[in-house]
Amino acid sequence: MTISSNSALVMHNRFKSMTRRFRFSPRRRQYCVLTTAVILLMVVLGVVGYLLSGMHYCFDVLVEWKISKICNQYYTNEVTGYMCPELCAGDTISDFHCPPATRTPEYPFNPNRFLARKAQQFVVIKHAVPDASYEKLSWIDSHRQEEHYPTEAEYVGIVRRYIELRYNLQLPFDKLNSLLKLKNKNNHILFHASMRNSWNLIQNNEYLLSRLYEEKEIFPLVVGTCGELFLTELLETVEFDERRYHFTNHIDLSKWRYHLKVAVLILDYLDDMSQNRFQMCSVLLAGFGISDSRMKYHDLRYISTEAAIDRRLSDGRWCTMDADCSYYDCRSRCNATSHQCTAGLLNNNLQIVCEKIFRGTATEPGILVTEKSPNRLLRILERCSHPVSRSDVDAARPFGASKTLKKQLYNELTSIYEQLASSLYS
Ligand SMILES: *[C@@H]1O[C@H](CO)[C@@H](O)[C@H](O)[C@H]1NC(C)=O
Secondary structure, X not given: OHHHHHHHHHHHHHHHHHHHHXXXXXXXHHHHHHHHHHHHHXXXXXXXXXXXXXXXXXXXHHHHHHHHHHHHHHHOOOOOOOOHHHHHHOOOEEEEEOOOOOOOOOOOOOOOEEEEEEOOEEXXXXXXXXXXXXXXXXXXXXXXXXXXXXXHHHHHHHHHHHHHHHHOOOOOHHHHHHHHOOOOOOOHHHXXXXXXXXXXXXXXXXXXXXXXXXXXXXXXXEEEEEOOEEEEEOOEEOOOOHHHHOOOOOOOHHHHHHHHXXXXXXXXXXXXXXXXXXXXXXOOHHHEEEEOOEEEEOOHHXXXXXXXXXXXXXXXXXXXXXXXXXXXXXXXXXEOOOOEEOOOOOOOHHHHHHHHHHHEOOOOEOOOOOOOOOHHHHHHHHHHHOOOOOOOEOOXXXXXXXXXXXXXXXXXXXXXXXXXXXXXXX
């Protein structure tokens, strides 16, 4: 008993002297400060890394702040646009918010896309933020420190050459004029502002494609602009049952019909794409949407003309493997002798859609791989994802699927669809 109380006393004393030493030793104190500093630094680095690592977060408050900033610029005549009065009055266009978080992790998040409501409809607001390749329109002379702008005729020429160089497209004169729609030609401050905004928008791939191909109805329709902002229609997303990922799962007849219908609409869309010689380089099911019963693709950041994609892929970059020469789903090859990307595009839209949307993978089957899919369809999908035989391969693109194969797939889908319809009504 005494022994244990004695030892407790000893322990207590030892503890006391320890805390005293801890409290008063300058070395300990230094150590403490250092540890706290390191922990704080790690927290700060963690937050910064989190923000920089592509984990973008969108906050509704920031969207409102961005809009009000642009409206302030509108009130001080720094920006112009047909949509500005409506956007800034705050009654017809309202309810600015972030897009819902996308479920797919590989989805390239667009930090410059927001949603709003215009009258009773939802619209998309896109911010044409200047990127690395942005070119300024005005220049400042070093002598008088004055800002110089091109004249209207010069500006039209600049835009025409820009589109020619970037997309290999020759625009007719009226097309160019309807694209530009410059305003306030008598007030040079407003005129320069409208030219600046127009130039900003034109260098945005999404804006330019939507505007240039308005009457083809293949891209979301632009409903207005204000400064660097442009508004487009919001497409109705194609909805799919998440449970289809379970390969053996039963699929309802009505759902199967919906899958077939969407697949046919996507094939029709690919016809539009090839007619206009467009290449899609990041294709996701979530990117497709319906507007007035027409299929469209909403994210135009990775769509361009075939000529532009060819040039981009064969820019002579240094490479060690084929993947170094690819651009998202657009594939090319690395030259093993020169270690340069020089081959251009090797696959095509149909192959990408077959592989990623229709066929999918074992863990995430595509929309046409269900327990109701006939073997014949599955075999066509296999050939279309990895075309090998001469008749299956696109003549111009060695990894691409051919038009013949597309026709076969189309016929197969429509015949399955018709069979379902006739069995339904018999
Ligand atoms: C690879 O580059 C070399 C040297 O530039 C060239 O001779 C050869 O034809 C290229 N090979 C292919 C497959 O393009």
